[in-house]
Amino acid sequence: MTLLLIAAGFLIAGAFLTFLPRRHPAVMAIASQAIASALTVYAILPVLLRGEVWDATWVLGFPLDVVDTHADALSAFFLVWSLPLTLLGTIYAAGYLKLSIAHGRHGAQHFALLNVVSLSFLIIYTAQNALVFLLGWELAAIAAWLLVIWEYRNQKVRFAGFNYLVSTHVGLFALVAALMFLHGQTGSMDLRSFSAFLAVPSSGRNIVFCLLALSFALKSAFFPVHSWLPRAHAAAPAHVSALMSGVIHKAGLYAFLRFTLLLGVPEEWMGWAVLAFGTASAVFGAVYAASQHDLKRLIGYSSTENVGIAAMGFGLAYLGMAWHTPALVAIGIAGGALHLVNHAATKCLLFYTAGAVHTATHCVDLRRLGGLLRSLPATGALMLGGVLAISGLPPLNGFVSEFVLYAGLFGGGGHSALANVALVATGALLAFVAAVGTFAMLRAFGLAFLGSPRDPSLHVGPEVGGTMLLPMALHGVAIVALGLMPVAVLGSMGPLLALFGAAGSLGVVTSAVAPVQLGSRVLVVLLATLCAGGWFFGRNARRHVTWGCGYPSGTSRMQYTGSSFSEQLIRMLATLLPQHSRIKLSKRIFPRGPGHVELHVPDAVEGRIFEVLGRGEDLFVRTAAAVPEEPRFAFAAGLGVVLVLIAALLARAS
Amino acid sequence: MSPVVLNLFGAAVMPWLVVGGINRTRSLWTGRRGPPILQSLYDVVRLLRKTPVYSTTTTAVFRLGPWVGLAAVLASVGLVPVLGLPPMVAFPFDFVVFAAFWGLGRAVLILGALDTGSSFEGMGAAREATFSTILEPALLLTVGALGAVTGDHTLAGALRIDPTSASAAVAWLVSVVALTVIVLAEGARLPVDDPATHLELTMVHEVMVLDHSGPELAAIQTASGLKLALGVSLLATLLSPLGRSEHEAAVVGVHLLLCGGIVVAIGTMESLIARLQFRIVPRYLMVAVIAGAIALLATTWQGAPQ
Numbered sequence: 029m030t031l032l033l034i035a036a037g038f039l040i041a042g043a044f045l046t047f048l049p050r051r052h053p054a055v056m057a058i059a060s061q062a063i064a065s066a067l068t069v070y071a072i073l074p075v076l077l078r079g080e081v082w083d084a085t086w087v088l089g090f091p092l093d094v095v096d097t098h099a100d101a102l103s104a105f106f107l108v109w110s111l112p113l114t115l116l117g118t119i120y121a122a123g124y125l126k127l128s129i130a131h132g133r134h135g136a137q138h139f140a141l142l143n144v145v146s147l148s149f150l151i152i153y154t155a156q157n158a159l160v161f162l163l164g165w166e167l168a169a170i171a172a173w174l175l176v177i178w179e180y181r182n183q184k185v186r187f188a189g190f191n192y193l194v195s196t197h198v199g200l201f202a203l204v205a206a207l208m209f210l211h212g213q214t215g216s217m218d219l220r221s222f223s224a225f226l227a228v229p230s231s232g233r234n235i236v237f238c239l240l241a242l243s244f245a246l247k248s249a250f251f252p253v254h255s256w257l258p259r260a261h262a263a264a265p266a267h268v269s270a271l272m273s274g275v276i277h278k279a280g281l282y283a284f285l286r287f288t289l290l291l292g293v294p295e296e297w298m299g300w301a302v303l304a305f306g307t308a309s310a311v312f313g314a315v316y317a318a319s320q321h322d323l324k325r326l327i328g329y330s331s332t333e334n335v336g337i338a339a340m341g342f343g344l345a346y347l348g349m350a351w352h353t354p355a356l357v358a359i360g361i362a363g364g365a366l367h368l369v370n371h372a373a374t375k376c377l378l379f380y381t382a383g384a385v386h387t388a389t390h391c392v393d394l395r396r397l398g399g400l401l402r403s404l405p406a407t408g409a410l411m412l413g414g415v416l417a418i419s420g421l422p423p424l425n426g427f428v429s430e431f432v433l434y435a436g437l438f439g440g441g442g443h444s445a446l447a448n449v450a451l452v453a454t455g456a457l458l459a460f461v462a463a464v465g466t467f468a469m470l471r472a473f474g475l476a477f478l479g480s481p482r483d484p485s486l487h488v489g490p491e492v493g494g495t496m497l498l499p500m501a502l503h504g505v506a507i508v509a510l511g512l513m514p515v516a517v518l519g520s521m522g523p524l525l526a527l528f529g530a531a532g533s534l535g536v537v538t539s540a541v542a543p544v545q546l547g548s549r550v551l552v553v554l555l556a557t558l559c560a561g562g563w564f565f566g567r568n569a570r571r572h573v574t575w576g577c578g579y580p581s582g583t584s585r586m587q588y589t590g591s592s593f594s595e596q597l598i599r600m601l602a603t604l605l606p607q608h609s610r611i612k613l614s615k616r617i618f619p620r621g622p623g624h625v626e627l628h629v630p631d632a633v634e635g636r637i638f639e640v641l642g643r644g645e646d647l648f649v650r651t652a653a654a655v656p657e658e659p660r661f662a663f664a665a666g667l668g669v670v671l672v673l674i675a676a677l678l679a680r681a682s
Numbered sequence: 683m684s685p686v687v688l689n690l691f692g693a694a695v696m697p698w699l700v701v702g703g704i705n706r707t708r709s710l711w712t713g714r715r716g717p718p719i720l721q722s723l724y725d726v727v728r729l730l731r732k733t734p735v736y737s738t739t740t741t742a743v744f745r746l747g748p749w750v751g752l753a754a755v756l757a758s759v760g761l762v763p764v765l766g767l768p769p770m771v772a773f774p775f776d777f778v779v780f781a782a783f784w785g786l787g788r789a790v791l792i793l794g795a796l797d798t799g800s801s802f803e804g805m806g807a808a809r810e811a812t813f814s815t816i817l818e819p820a821l822l823l824t825v826g827a828l829g830a831v832t833g834d835h836t837l838a839g840a841l842r843i844d845p846t847s848a849s850a851a852v853a854w855l856v857s858v859v860a861l862t863v864i865v866l867a868e869g870a871r872l873p874v875d876d877p878a879t880h881l882e883l884t885m886v887h888e889v890m891v892l893d894h895s896g897p898e899l900a901a902i903q904t905a906s907g908l909k910l911a912l913g914v915s916l917l918a919t920l921l922s923p924l925g926r927s928e929h930e931a932a933v934v935g936v937h938l939l940l941c942g943g944i945v946v947a948i949g950t951m952e953s954l955i956a957r958l959q960f961r962i963v964p965r966y967l968m969v970a971v972i973a974g975a976i977a978l979l980a981t982t983w984q985g986a987p988q
Binding site: 398401416420422434435439440445449452453455459460463467473475478540547550555565566569570571573574588592594595596597 | 737743776781797801803815817820893971981982
């Protein structure tokens with residue numbers, strides 16, 4: 029614990045030192061984060077692997093009094109990758125922001141804020157006191173907001189940042205309400221003491237569960253409260269999108285698991301609710317990702333998809349706890365947790381490559397990009413790896429965690445036939461999500477990197493520099509390693525599963541995954557052999573233009589576009605994806621002048637929410653307008669009756 | 683002979699026979715004698731000796747895609763009871779791995795098509811990717827439902843369902859429908875895709891490989907023939923009336939007879955009907971999903987297997 033405190037000290041000192049003049053602001057941030065990451069990982073490994081538990085108590089003044097910190101396998105599991113990934117993001121930022129800083133932008137605050145993000149992880153993942161937890165929570169939220177609005181001169185960026193700020197604070201209200209309720213019931217701010225109230229089924233517990241779930245869902249951008257995420261991620265610098273999506277918002281899922289531990293045995297409906305919302309998030313995230321034109325927006329929607337998939341695992345674990353089947357708990361927790369790590373590794377990589385595209389072309393619009401693989405070979409190769417990994421294709425990492433979840437869903441672990449039917453049907457939905465996610469990612473990569481350039485006015489710069497490529501390459505190594513050695517990763521989850529009472533069932537997971545690991549390795553050998561042979565066959569190949577099916581004067585503008593690629597899918601899913609189109613075409617047989625077609629898929633969920641809110645506001649306004657200006661007797665009497673009724677209800681309730 | 687050798691032998695021989703058999707049936711229906719049964723094998727050998735031509739637009743993705751696709755389909759051979767005998771490897775939920783291997787094959791084919799920058803190939807890629815969003819859930823739903831009925835969660839085991847009880851019979855019947863739809867669509871056959879069509883606008887699989895030539899085209903054709911053969915084998919396993927522990931020779935014999943029957947049925951069907959409109963195809967593929975859902979619901983009649 030002392031080491032973590034020292035790490036926090038380094039981060040704070042580093043944050044201040046970035047403001048030193050005449051020095052690149054990134055140097056101090058990177059140095060302090062490197063030290064802090066090394067200290068944290070070194071300190072936390074015994075907790076993660078051997079299940080040690082650290083408790084420390086710090087006696088402070090009012091209003092916190094005594095602050096307890098507590099690190100167990102759950103904290104360790106999140107800490108062990110959060111800080112190093114933030115470090116990689118900071119290194120990437122040094123390259124990404126180089127041009128802005130060279131042009132006189134003062135980058136020190138930005139790098140200091142990245143340190144603050146790391147610091148907030150140390151606080152959130154070890155806090156045992158609800159107020160301290162809130163402090164870390166808010167620190168992360170504010171820091172993320174300030175990081176998002178780096179290009180604050182752009183009004184759209186400010187709006188996206190404000191949208192994020194409001195959304196995250198709506199979630200904060202729910203969280204504060206839940207914590208106040210718990211404080212009211214237990215008279216304590218210690219998270220452990222909440223368990224006395226939370227472990228007993230009651231309507232109060234249900235309310236707290238719903239409030240907490242809402243708050244954490246907002247943090248991690250679950251359906252139906254996801255719409256701030258694609259907006260914020262399209263506006264933020266690439267490394268901020270990456271860190272928010274891959275690392276910072278995992279805090280929502282950490283908090284969810286932390287409160288799950290306090291919940292004791294959850295009720296069955298909670299499990300179904302988590303599973304349903306996870307599935308809905310996955311489905312909506314995937315189908316919206318398949319229809320976007322903005323590369324970063326697309327990758328942002330894919331985050332909603334993937335946290336949804338992880339939540340499906342946690343839903344399974346809830347059901348397993350409710351049914352007292354430790355095997356299902358182990359599969360759910362291990363699958364969900366592995367998917368979180370996989371998503372963090374892959375999503376950061378994807379955002380970094382999108383940032384590299386932006387650096388080289390100043391554009392992330394899929395309607396204008398094309399053929400980038402020739403000018404950005406390293407970025408393209410890394411993005412291809414990320415695309416295949418996030419699509420859940422072997423032999424990369426996303427496949428393994430999805431396999432674990434399939435094993436839970438298809439395994440028939442339900443306690444009734446109907447429950448099993450629901451689980452298998454959810455498995456089929458997961459397959460749908462995977463297929464649509466693959467569609468979205470192949471479309472994004474194919475449009476941006478393959479084919480020929482769509483827009484001749486787009487100037488493509490040189491391949492990005494080493495400071496940006498290094499973090500990307502490390503992520504690339506991570507997705508391959510996680511894909512080929514999943515058993516080792518899952519095998520280290522024993523202490524984590526022990527927290528959820530499923531220590532004995534770790535073998536269920538590892539033995540299910542062992543043949544998959546073997547299969548992936550066999551596939552790699554086959555791939556290597558055949559690709560080497562295939563490369564040999566093509567050594568004397570001739571070159572010719574693409575076959576135009578008999579039409580000799582095709583241009584690169586005639587390539588299939590993003591809209592045309594997803595047209596049939598969007599039409600198939602018209603109920604989920606209402607499409608707005610602006611079409612101006614000549615009706616003459618021989619058209620004069622250019623036509624114009626523009627297809628957009630706006631977020632229907634967000635639109636619907638605002639529609640309902642707007643209707644509520646209308647109702648309120650109309651009611652308010654109906655109230656007479658001078659309170660007359662009838663109105664006053666009516667108000668009195670309502671007040672008495674409310675008072676009576678309150679009296680009965682308490 | 684050990685099952686591994688038999689399975690590998692089957693996987694090496696079946697693709698050419700299946701493709702040749704279908705073509706022969708089609709020829710006979712149209713009153714021609716048709717090419718030799720092994721013509722597709724001769725074609726592949728001929729293509730392997732050729733020098734490929736690459737489009738100037740393409741990159742290494744185009745060049746390596748076919749080989750990755752072939753490797754993915756080859757890796758899936760291990761999970762399929764090619765000759766009706768137990769597969770080389772079987773483990774719980776291996777059908778997920780099977781679907782993922784085929785998914786990888788499809789993904790690299792789509793990428794290769796997009797790499798040429800041709801609008802026709804982009805069109806084929808879009809169709810293939812769109813249809814896969816229905817086919818993949820349908821496959822997992824059907825096999826998952828059969829797993830729930832039989833309590834055996836391996837691909838080969840779930841397909842060896844014993845339709846003795848009423849609910850198992852219903853599940854068996856609808857999964858035959860579902861698997862037929864899936865196998866025909868995955869194998870790029872009618873009524874979703876016509877391998878013999880000559881108009882690029884109406885192709886799915888064929889249009890994606892327009893620019894591939896020589897050894898790459900050989901790899902693609904081998905992979906797609908193998909895919910079709912594996913699909914036919916899966917269908918034959920599902921249809922096979924012999925239970926789990928029969929005499930090996932009888933199992934193989936019945937399996938081969940069934941495969942022959944399926945091949946003739948596919949050829950006949952392809953001779954008699956036309957390709958569906960692309961507008962209709964998603965609805966047609968949904969038949970597989972609905973059939974899988976019925977199979978799943980059938981499990982509630984008998985209660986959960988313990």
